[in-house]
Amino acid sequence: MTASFVMRFFYIYRVVQLLKILIQAGLWLFCNKIHLKNKRLFKTKGPLLIIANHPNSFLDALIIGSYYKRRVYFLARGDAFKKPIHRFLLESLNMIPVYRLREGKEFLHLNDYAFSRSIQLLSNGNAVLIFIEGICVNSNELQPFKKGTARILEGIQKQNINPAIHIAGIAFNQFRGIGKIVNLVVSEMTTVPKIQNSRDRVLFNKIVFDQLKDNILIPTTPTKFNKNHLLYKLHQPFYKLITNFVAKKTNNTVFFDSVLFSVLLFVYPLFLFILFLVLKLFQFPTTIILTILVAVPVIAKRVQE
Numbered sequence: 001m002t003a004s005f006v007m008r009f010f011y012i013y014r015v016v017q018l019l020k021i022l023i024q025a026g027l028w029l030f031c032n033k034i035h036l037k038n039k040r041l042f043k044t045k046g047p048l049l050i051i052a053n054h055p056n057s058f059l060d061a062l063i064i065g066s067y068y069k070r071r072v073y074f075l076a077r078g079d080a081f082k083k084p085i086h087r088f089l090l091e092s093l094n095m096i097p098v099y100r101l102r103e104g105k106e107f108l109h110l111n112d113y114a115f116s117r118s119i120q121l122l123s124n125g126n127a128v129l130i131f132i133e134g135i136c137v138n139s140n141e142l143q144p145f146k147k148g149t150a151r152i153l154e155g156i157q158k159q160n161i162n163p164a165i166h167i168a169g170i171a172f173n174q175f176r177g178i179g180k181i182v183n184l185v186v187s188e189m190t191t192v193p194k195i196q197n198s199r200d201r202v203l204f205n206k207i208v209f210d211q212l213k214d215n216i217l218i219p220t221t222p223t224k225f226n227k228n229h230l231l232y233k234l235h236q237p238f239y240k241l242i243t244n245f246v247a248k249k250t251n252n253t254v255f256f257d258s259v260l261f262s263v264l265l266f267v268y269p270l271f272l273f274i275l276f277l278v279l280k281l282f283q284f285p286t287t288i289i290l291t292i293l294v295a296v297p298v299i300a301k302r303v304q305e
Contacts, residue, residue, distance in 0.1 A: 020066060022265065023062055023066050023265070024066050026261065026264070026265040026268075027062065027063060027066060027261075028301070029178075029268075029297055029300075029301060030178050030180075030261050030264065031178075031179070031180050031181070031182055032179045032180060032181050032223065032301075032304040033181045033182070034063065034181075034182045034184060035181070035182065035183045035184065035219075036067060036184050036186075037183075037184070037185040037186065038185070038186050038187060039067075041166055041186045041187075041188065042067050042068045042069055042186070043069050044068075044127075044164055044166070045070070045125075046125055046163070046164060047122045047123070047124075047125050047126065047127075047156070047161055047163035047164065048122075048126075048127040048128070048163055048164045048165075048166065049122060049127075049128055049130065049149075049152070049153065049156075049163045049164070049165045049166070050064065050068075050072065050074075050127060050128065050129040050130070050165075050166045050168055050186075051130055051132050051149055051165065051166070051167055051168065051189075051208055051212070052064055052129060052130070052131055052132070052167075052168040052169070052170060052212075053131065053132070053133060053140075053142055053143075053168075053169060053170060053212055053216060054131035054133050054134075054135065054136045054137075054143075055136070055137065055138060055139055055140055055170065055171070055172060055175070056136070056138065056170075056172055056175055056254070056257050056258065057136050057254045057255050057257060057258040058076065058255075058258035058262075059257050059258040059261055060131065060136075060170055061074045061076070061095075061129060061131075062258070062261070063170065063182060063184060064129060064168055064170065064184065065094075065129060067184070068127060070127055071094060071126065071127065072094060072127045072128070072129050073094040073095075073096060073118070073121050073126060073127065073128050073129065074094065074095060074096065074128065074129035074130065074131075075095075075096050075097075075098040075114055075118065075128075075129075075130055075131065075148075076095040076096065076097060076098070096114050096117050096118065097114060098114040098134075098148070114148075115148065115151060115152055115155065116155075118130070118152045119152060119155040119156050119159070122152075122156045122161065122163050123156060123159055123161055128152075129168075130148070130149045130152065132145050132146065132148075132149045132205070132208060132212075133145060133146065134146035134148060136254045137254065138175040138254050140171045140172065140216055140218045142209065142212065142213060142216070145205045145208070145209060147201055147205075149204075149205075149208070150195055150200075150201035150204045150205060151201070153165075153192075153195055153204065154195040154196070154200075154201070157194060157195060162192070164188065165188070165189035165192060166186050166187070166188060166189070167186070167187050167188075167189055167208060167211045167212050167215055168184065168185070168186045168215065169183075169184070169185045169186075169212055169213075169214070169215025169216040169217070170182065170183070170184050170185075170216075171183045171216045171217055171218045171219060172218075172219065173218070173219035173220070173221060173222065173223060174222075174223050175254075175256075175257055176256055176257060177223070177243065177257070177260070178239070178260075178264075178304075179223040179224075179225060179304045180223060181219040181221055181223065182219070183216075183217045183218070183219050185215040185216070185217055186215070187211060187215055189207070189208070189211060191207060192204075193207070223304070224304070225303055225304060226303050229302075229303045231296065231299055231300045231303055232300075232303045234296075234300075235271075235300060235303075238271050242260065242263055242264060242267060243260060245263070246259050246260045246263055268297075272293050272296065272297075275292075275293065275296065276289055276293060279292065
């Protein structure tokens with residue numbers, strides 16, 4: 001193992017840890033409440049297969065992955081990896097591309113890599129998150145399951161490795177914009193069939209379906225804002241500008257929420273920097289400015305009723 005490889009490993013590790021902290025802070029601001037059930041499971045060690053539903057694009061993976069006390073790899077739709085820069089960034093965030101027929105038949109052979117990579121990660125004691133529906137639809141209703149998850153489990157079982165399996169049900173009170181309430185329920189799968197043929201795969205999917213359906217608890221509290229609050233009025237022009245931009249770029253697809261979160265995550269510090277310059281222009285003391293900049297996002301969260 002060369003010194004350059006070791007340095008690169010620790011560099012990537014630090015970047016991932018920093019991103020995780022940044023994402024957790026962003027989620028705290030982006031969401032009004034994220035309710036967790038069975039928190040002890042987020043500390044699970046050893047090979048771990050996390051199976052989840054997929055109602056809200058990359059935001060699902062960011063929320064689920066941020067609460068596990070370990071690095072989580074997950075499969076993501078392959079069309080997002082087409083551009084080299086996108087591929088580099090997504091793979092840096094532990095994403096593994098998986099392709100569907102709609103992306104083109106010429107890409108389907110690349111799924112062998114996704115499956116073999118997932119099996120390799122599990123055999124090395126890592127955690128892999130898979131969205132068993134294989135498609136994202138902005139709905140808390142379960143969609144028909146694909147066979148990929150069972151295929152990966154079959155592959156790892158052939159190596160006489162039996163990973164812990166978590167069933168993660170995630171549900172949102174709304175799919176567009178900030179202030180959402182999220183329920184994340186994670187439970188262990190205690191009865192895991194030995195998968196050897198198509199009948200076993202069907203049985204496995206049925207067991208997962210029944211357990212996952214019970215874990216999807218849809219929040220009933222609507223998103224509300226105190227529109228008379230000073231900080232609401234301060235943020236509204238900035239937020240409206242960003243949402244209009246994201247809506248245009250995503251063309252009202254299922255990517256809206258996840259792209260909005262990503263843009264706000266990196267642009268909101270710019271908003272605070274502009275506020276810093278304005279306060280500096282009025283010759284506020286630096287200590288007071290820094291106090292205000294810390295207080296603004298914290299108090300702004302209280303605008304969410």
